Amino acid sequence: MSDDLIKLERRDSYALLKLNRPRKLNALNTRMWQEMLTIIAEAEADTSIRVLVVCGEGNAFAAGADIAEMQAVAEDPSLPNTIASLTYKVQRALTYFTRPTIAMIRGACVGGGCGISLCCDIRIADDTARFGITPAKLGLVYSLSDTKRLIDTVGVSPAKDILFTGRIMLAEEALSIGLINYLWDTDSLEQNMLKLVESIINNSQTSMVANKRIMQMILDGASDDNEITRDLFIDAFGSKDFTEGINAFKEKRKPSFSV
Template structure:
């Protein structure tokens, strides 16, 4: 498990690397268990405005480590514990308050694609490929994992992906909404860096509240809640709006203070 998950912060950007390249970054029980705590540390780090999730060695993640199946599925209690830990890790990433980007190279399969879907944006190399493979194993994905797939690609395409477990090339993934942008492999890091820079230069107050509001809409909310209504007032009274307004009037780039 040592260094199977690695977090580095450089400037405004934190990078979470799935770091088992010899195993194509297959996800272990220990990795699922560790992930929520690592995300909490990044959330508390004021230096980090954006989180990038990637895999080491040119592969995002080949899915759950099949070598653990005999252990994690040995009894119903162990199975429940395993699914609980996976679910908590996925939920922690989906609920992470700062903007997140999945940088996808190579294979992005099963739980790896689940992690990518829990990110806000997915930027992939043109030679990447994706699959969700419960139908090839006789398994079922959780409702939250399935919901994030449906929100990305729609009901019919989600059914096709889950019914068949087929491989999805990057070009198709872009067309159906599974990823948001494609780049040549040699240009991928630069493209992700450009996107993180764009996000980091904008108001983080706006980004975090916008992410929360989009999440409420995805969960079916149709009207302002007491909390979202309060955010509108707080924004106008906040230091970021003051800086943004003054920068606009002065015809300069804003330097937003909220982190």
């Protein structure tokens, strides 16, 4: 077994970013956050990766923070700032990853694990998945950026319920409030993930990257077009993908977009 706590497994046109601490249900420690930051940067630099799928090795996505390390944090006043800075950098890098991201969730998706999943564009799960954000049970405070991603995903009232109760939520409820996009049974989760990835990578990369960038601008507070968004919109008309899309439509065939 690899000693790496975070693995990047490249496949055809996509890659799996795997949390690799299955004996601890992928409980997150500082080394994992450090490795994740490096791996996300590596994936960002590899333009052959058109979709990044984040998942956990074994039977859990991530069961929150490593409790042993949390005890050390409580005893050392210098550690909270260091860990907060590191987790912020990782989550920001994943949120602003330029191509589509998918969180594929089995088992526990709690605390920081749920926070990681909320940084992804799409969340899919099987019926073993369990979700919770539990700072209220530990005397901690959820960060503003984490809280905003939660509210952007499920809305204010469900976010308050999740944070105030700290309860563990079944996958069916997570689907009903929009915390996840798709729910499949255990045996078909990976097969359906592959179908979802294929449906994304078969589309125009030009459209995908630009639309993701514009949606993130809206989430960051933009409410009207600016020079960047106008250029993205206008430049697409001169792209090879637009030419291919129009030709494919006229010829009644599937488009073959540039990589």
